[in-house]
Amino acid sequence: MERSSWLPPADWGSPLVVTEADEVVGRVNGERVLWSELTPRECRRLVRPDGGSMLLAVQSDGSRFRDWPTVFKRTSERIRDRFDPRFPHRAPxxxxxxxxxxxxxxxxxxxxxxxxxxxxxxxxxxxxxxxxxxxxxxxxxxxxxxxxxxxxxxxxxxxxxxxxxxxxxxxxxxxxxxxxxxxxxxxxxxxxxxxxxxxxxxxxxxxxxxxxxxxxxPAMEKTRRESEEQARRDARAAEDRVWAEIAARYRPGIAAQLRFNGCTPDMLDHVINGKTADQLLREGRPVQIVINALRDTHG
Structure with a gap:
């Protein structure tokens, strides 16, 4: 994996190059420093000798990031909204x-x-x-x-x-x-x-x-498996693009609920009581009623 060559912007100050680091202490520009003694503005300037930030996660001002439970909560909510309504909450x-x-x-x-x-x-x-x-x-x-x-x-x-x-x-x-x-x-x-x-x-x-x-x-089997995995990723990406276009038509969460319940994009053209499923959803009909009708039709 290629490493980042990132350096802090000039208005932040000069980079602070870290060597011989562990979880408590390290050398910063050659001097031994305790991490707990650094200010937030100093933390965000910490870089490896070859470039790239030394930090996993900080806030915009460089202070240490601590609110991981909220990040996981919001991420779980976005997954439920966009992909899978039944996705459970995950904690750090x-x-x-x-x-x-x-x-x-x-x-x-x-x-x-x-x-x-x-x-x-x-x-x-x-x-x-x-x-x-x-x-x-x-x-x-x-x-x-x-x-x-x-x-x-x-x-x-x-x-x-x-x-x-x-x-x-x-x-x-x-x-x-x-x-x-x-x-x-x-x-x-x-x-x-x-x-x-x-x-x-x-x-x-x-x-x-x-x-x-x-x-x-082993090399042949590895190549075969990698090719199959790439084909699956490509197919998934193409499917995601189609569903992203569909999601723009309806209220938030509807496309995810359709997809989760096994509906396919072509099923939206199916006629139910004189109107396509797509028309019914655009009119604001309850998504579960439309899904049930599609299930009845497609067995």
Whole structure:
């Protein structure tokens, strides 16, 4: 990803270049400074050595942004208004749960890969057991979240993904089983095995073997998936443009409600009691009555 080269406007003052930064302190133009000592006007001038703001979110005057609950509330309201009337309210803390689940998936992916490598390189049960004890992904996630106990970490995860037994987590025992399956598979090149693991996920061995029998390589499968994803994005963008034009015809929220209930743009031309659905909506007829009539017509 290309980084920003942004620098503060001249009327703000000269850039304050940050190096050796952590969550408490850093060097600003070579001098060690506590972040808590900076004024809002100084904060907004903080940049990386190669340009680009060092801040995640500030208000227009450079003061620290704190009102994330309102941002999430208003964003949820806009989504309900424009796209999905049933979209629930989301709070900022939901991001922490999402981070926990997604990070665990990545940690376990690397965990399996390293376990598989160890089995292939050493075939030593003792070494494998030591690795699994020292690098349990749940323990790493606990530290990333700042928890003192994995019991707290479990709250953030699906119980099916992390179920503690009497001796060790299901995650660890599954890692051994997956590592042994990959090690014993016909995929003898470690680099290829790791590519398949990264591409297909933790339990993707059977799919990898099926694709290999068809002559498909990891690079080919990756390209195919990327092409399909791009095609889906393009189709979605085209559909969004059509619905944006439709939304301009009616009161706010009507287009989103039509779309959510499975209506398509061409259905608006359907005649109901002598008038098209589009005409009825322009006249202010209740949208749910129009949707029900369209459902009756289209089965």
């Amino acid at each position: 803390h939901r991001c922490r749960h999402t981070f926990a689940v997604r990070t665990l998936e990545m940690l376990i992916g690397g965990y399996y890969a390293q376990a598989a490598k160890l089995v292939k390189d050493t075939d030593a049960d003792a070494a494998l057991a030591l690795y699994l004890r020292k690098n349990d992904p749940v323990m790493i996630l606990r530290d990333l979240l700042g928890h003192t106990s994995t019991l707290t970490t479990e709250v953030y995860l699906n119980p099916r993904e992390l179920h503690q037994t009497g001796e060790k987590s299901q995650v660890a025992s599954s890692a051994v089983a997956h590592a042994q399956r990959w090690a014993a598979s016909p995929i003898t090149e470690l680099d290829e095995a790791l590519e398949w693991i990264r591409l297909l996920g933790l339990g993707g061995l059977d799919t990898a073997l099926r694709l290999r029998r068809k002559g498909v390589t």
